[in-house]
Amino acid sequence: MAQRMGKQGRDIPHETQFLLLESKTGSFNGGGDDEVVYVVFLPLTEGPFRACLQGNDADELELCLESGDEDTKSASFFHALFVGAATSDPFAAITGAFEAVKTRLRSFRHRTEKKLPGIVDFFGWCTWDAFYQDVTQEGVEAGLRSLTDGGAPPRFVIIDDGWQSVGPDKDDAPVLRLTGIKENGKFQSKDDPAAGIKTIVRTAKENYGLKYVYVWHAITGYWGGVRPGTEDYNSKMKYPKVSPGVMENDPRMKTDTLTVQGLGLVHPKSVYKFYNELHSYLAAAGVDGVKVDVQCILETLGGELGGRVELTRQYHRALDASIAKNFPDNGCIACMSHNTDALYCSKQTAVVRASDDFYPRETESHTIHIASVAYNSVFLGEIMLPDWDMFHSFHPAAEYHASARAISGGPVYVSDAPGKHNFKLLKKLVLPDGSILRAQLPGRPTRDCLFSDPTRDGISLLKIWNMNKYTGVVGVFNCQGAAWSSTEKKNVFHRTTSEALTCTVTATDVQLISEVASDRDWSGDCVAYRQTSGQLLVLPHQAAIPVSLMVLEHEIFAVSPIKDLAPGFRFAPVGLVDMYNAGGAVVGLTYHVLKDSGSAATEHEAVAMVCMEVKGCGRFGAYSSVKPRRCLLGSAAPAEFAYDSSSGFLAVHLESMPKGDRKVHNLVIEF
Numbered sequence: 241m242a243q244r245m246g247k248q249g250r251d252i253p254h255e256t257q258f259l260l261l262e263s264k265t266g267s268f269n270g271g272g273d274d275e276v277v278y279v280v281f282l283p284l285t286e287g288p289f290r291a292c293l294q295g296n297d298a299d300e301l302e303l304c305l306e307s308g309d310e311d312t313k314s315a316s317f318f319h320a321l322f323v324g325a326a327t328s329d330p331f332a333a334i335t336g337a338f339e340a341v342k343t344r345l346r347s348f349r350h351r352t353e354k355k356l357p358g359i360v361d362f363f364g365w366c367t368w369d370a371f372y373q374d375v376t377q378e379g380v381e382a383g384l385r386s387l388t389d390g391g392a393p394p395r396f397v398i399i400d401d402g403w404q405s406v407g408p409d410k411d412d413a414p415v416l417r418l419t420g421i422k423e424n425g426k427f428q429s430k431d432d433p434a435a436g437i438k439t440i441v442r443t444a445k446e447n448y449g450l451k452y453v454y455v456w457h458a459i460t461g462y463w464g465g466v467r468p469g470t471e472d473y474n475s476k477m478k479y480p481k482v483s484p485g486v487m488e489n490d491p492r493m494k495t496d497t498l499t500v501q502g503l504g505l506v507h508p509k510s511v512y513k514f515y516n517e518l519h520s521y522l523a524a525a526g527v528d529g530v531k532v533d534v535q536c537i538l539e540t541l542g543g544e545l546g547g548r549v550e551l552t553r554q555y556h557r558a559l560d561a562s563i564a565k566n567f568p569d570n571g572c573i574a575c576m577s578h579n580t581d582a583l584y585c586s587k588q589t590a591v592v593r594a595s596d597d598f599y600p601r602e603t604e605s606h607t608i609h610i611a612s613v614a615y616n617s618v619f620l621g622e623i624m625l626p627d628w629d630m631f632h633s634f635h636p637a638a639e640y641h642a643s644a645r646a647i648s649g650g651p652v653y654v655s656d657a658p659g660k661h662n663f664k665l666l667k668k669l670v671l672p673d674g675s676i677l678r679a680q681l682p683g684r685p686t687r688d689c690l691f692s693d694p695t696r697d698g699i700s701l702l703k704i705w706n707m708n709k710y711t712g713v714v715g716v717f718n719c720q721g722a723a724w725s726s727t728e729k730k731n732v733f734h735r736t737t738s739e740a741l742t743c744t745v746t747a748t749d750v751q752l753i754s755e756v757a758s759d760r761d762w763s764g765d766c767v768a769y770r771q772t773s774g775q776l777l778v779l780p781h782q783a784a785i786p787v788s789l790m791v792l793e794h795e796i797f798a799v800s801p802i803k804d805l806a807p808g809f810r811f812a813p814v815g816l817v818d819m820y821n822a823g824g825a826v827v828g829l830t831y832h833v834l835k836d837s838g839s840a841a842t843e844h845e846a847v848a849m850v851c852m853e854v855k856g857c858g859r860f861g862a863y864s865s866v867k868p869r870r871c872l873l874g875s876a877a878p879a880e881f882a883y884d885s886s887s888g889f890l891a892v893h894l895e896s897m898p899k900g901d902r903k904v905h906n907l908v909i910e911f
Contacts, residue, residue, distance in 0.1 A: 241257070242596075242612040242615070242724055243615035245693040248295070248299045249295040249300050250295045250297055250298075253726070254294045255488075255489055257579070259280070260280055260330065260618070260690065262277075262330070276328070278325065278329075280333050282321070284320055284341060284344075284584065285580060285581065285584050286319055287549070288546055288549050288550045289305045289320070290306060290307075291580075292304050307548065308540070309542050309545065309547035309548070310543065322341050324340060348586045349586070350622060351590065351623055351624055351682075356625060357452075357571050357572070357590065358569050360625065362674050362675055363392065363396075364395065364652070364653030364654075365383055365654055366400055366630045367400045367655070368456075369656075370655055370656060370657040371657075373401050373402040375401075375426070381444075381447075381448075382658040384397065384448040385658070386658040387666075388448050391667065392663055392667060393673075394653070395451045398531055400456040403424065403426070404418060405422055406419060406464075414497055417461075417504050418466045419467050423436050427439075436525060445526065451674075452529060452571065454529040454571060455531070457530055457531075458532070458533050459533070459538065464498065464501070464503055468504050476507065477502045478503055482499065482540055503541065511555055511559075512557075512558035512561060515559055519562045519563070520566050523566040530563075532573065532574060532589075533575040536577060536582070537576075539581050560587060563589070564588065570590055572588075573627060574586075578592075578616070578620070586623055592625070592626060592627060594627055594629070595612050600632050600635060604722040604731050604732065606792065607792060608731055610640065611695045611719040613626065613628040613648070614644075614683060614702060617648075617684050621681070625682060626648065626649075627650045628648040628650055628683075631654055633661050633662040634656060636792075638662055642666075643715060643820050644683075644794070647821055649681050652669055652678070671856045673897055675856075677819055677820075677822075677823075677856065678821075679821055679824060680707045680709065683704045684704065684705065685703065685704060686714070689701075694718075695723040696734070698735075701716055701718055701787070702716070703717075703749055705749055705751055707752050707755075708824045709829075711798055712800075713750070714750060715795070715796050717793075718741055719791075721734065739790075741789060741790075742786055746779070747764070747781075753801060757803075758801070758803050763781060763802070766779045766801050766812065770796075771820060772795055776814070778802070798822040799823075800813055800814055800863070803850075805831060805848040805850075805911065806847055806848055809865060811909070814861040818858050818859050824855070826852060828854075828904065829852050832850075833847070834847055846869060846910040848911045850909040853904040854894065854905040855904050855905075857905075861889060862890045862892075863888045863889065863890070864909070864911075868881065868890065868909050871908065873892070873905060873906070879907070880893070892907065
């Protein structure tokens with residue numbers, strides 16, 4: 241799934257699942273320009289049918305409904321499309337639309353109503369790009385050791401494709417199918433073969449301090465499904481039938497291996513038994529969750545089973561029940577799960593991969609990846625927390641990917657091969673205890689970027705915003721130069737300027753920045769800390785910072801509202817300034833005015849005090865209009881600080897992580 245922008249009906253591609261329009265009220269009544277109106281179109285599921293939108297050459301908008309089953313038909317539909325509108329705030333319009341649809345369908349829950357698994361707050365490692373299907377338990381341990389020894393300890397691992405027992409139907413068959421729920425020989429210890437995958441799980445947790453171990457499986461067991469005759473799962477061969485809209489977008493699906501070779505589909509009445517036996521076996525070995533891939537394949541398999549929507553519902557109902565029983569941390573990542581068949585029956589799964597894969601060797605993919613995850617998060621982020629996927633820390637585009645992951649609000653993990661790491665980069669993401677400074681929301685394009693095309697138009701930069709508890713963050717990315725070609729039906733490079741592109745960044749690019757300002761009558765003034773240069777800038781209300789970037793360049797700004805403590809005393813926290821998402825470190829903040837404006841303070845009396853709780857360690861930065869009297873760390877222990885009067889930059893070095901059971905540093909600034 242990816243974004244597409246346009247101005248005419250014909251610009252709306254087949255299989256459109258979410259449509260946002262920007263208009264003016266005057267355009268509806270023939271008057272002049274009035275306030276902006278945002279209109280949200282959400283094609284829905286109705287009974288066994290799934291709807292989508294598409295444009296035609298007459299610039300008309302068409303609604304297409306499919307069941308995926310020749311025997312499942314209907315002549316009329318009553319709630320297949322939701323249309324809602326709002327002024328001023330496009331994000332509020334989108335959330336309002338999803339709330340209305342949720343109330344109507346009663347088949348899914350909003351992201352904020354779901355339990356997030358613990359992995360989202362820690363750094364992780366995935367075995368996929370390190371080993372692909374050649375992963376072994378020795379390789380897993382080598383990767384964990386390599387990252388831990390370098391000072392970026394992962395706290396979760398995803399053992400991706402390559403651990404399961406699979407085989408072809410015959411020697412030369414290209415499709416592999418699951419032959420049993422237990423691990424293959426690569427994950428069986430020579431000393432204790434019966435221990436199976438439990439051995440590497442125990443090693444990961446006991447020797448390397450991991451909190452969570454996940455493993456991969458397809459929603460149908462494996463890519464080719466479950467081999468018929470395996471256990472008592474009632475698996476039968478099915479041949480995917482791809483919808484006309486998908487075929488129009490990607491004709492290669494007609495000759496896809498599964499389309500030709502088929503898939504062993506567990507009957508929906510038996511699929512809970514399959515999931516529960518698989519997951520209970522894994523849970524008994526200490527596994528904490530699963531990455532469930534290839535979920536969209538179900539939309540092609542609904543024939544003779546009540547249709548695509550009904551099959552998807554039954555599978556997800558069984559999956560949810562098994563996850564709830566076996567993985568109490570709600571340990572599940574949905575992958576290849578962008579169709580509304582699945583999204584609109586998502587009551588439990590809280591994390592969804594937001595994009596196509598990270599492709600380390602495909603140079604045209606990197607700008608496309610960042611743009612697609614940001615725009616997809618506008619849609620997916622209402623239902624689940626988008627996962628912007630793994631990346632390589634030692635790679636030409638590593639900084640580009642890493643900075644985006646840091647402000648995504650989702651999990652942060654790499655797929656480095658053992659020994660191939662950039663620890664200088666990783667330490668901008670990972671604290672010494674393996675935790676991360678995760679932003680609070682799904683990262684999304686700023687409102688002025690929602691309708692521009694930062695991959696194709698040759699003039700636009702992409703800005704992405706997010707929130708921390710007391711600050712905001714804006715990332716700027718040059719994503720030009722490559723995009724999906726509707727004629728060639730693949731990602732391609734296209735001509736773009738070799739010159740840098742320029743945009744401006746304002747405090748209000750952070751959509752909810754006013755919500756973290758402590759004053760009701762906040763002036764709108766902020767500070768912005770430029771991560772790449774270390775420059776601290778004071779931004780008066782509506783002031784803008786110019787940013788110029790070449791393709792594959794990026795910039796991150798920490799944005800913090802300025803608090804007027806007393807006449808002449810102004811302050812704003814920034815955070816751990818050597819981290820990509822600096823402001824995520826500030827988890828507690830209170831202001832205390834000790835002298836009113838009419839009182840004269842003596843040399844030994846404080847006028848005001850700022851009390852902060854800071855997560856992590858490193859260089860903590862803030863803006864102060866005057867040099868503080870002193871800084872205190874912990875139980876009134878004086879802390880050395882540096883102050884630059886020209887910029888107002890205040891720096892305090894937090895040498896180590898909080899000691900003992902404390903999760904934060906207590907930092908007090910006195911004026």
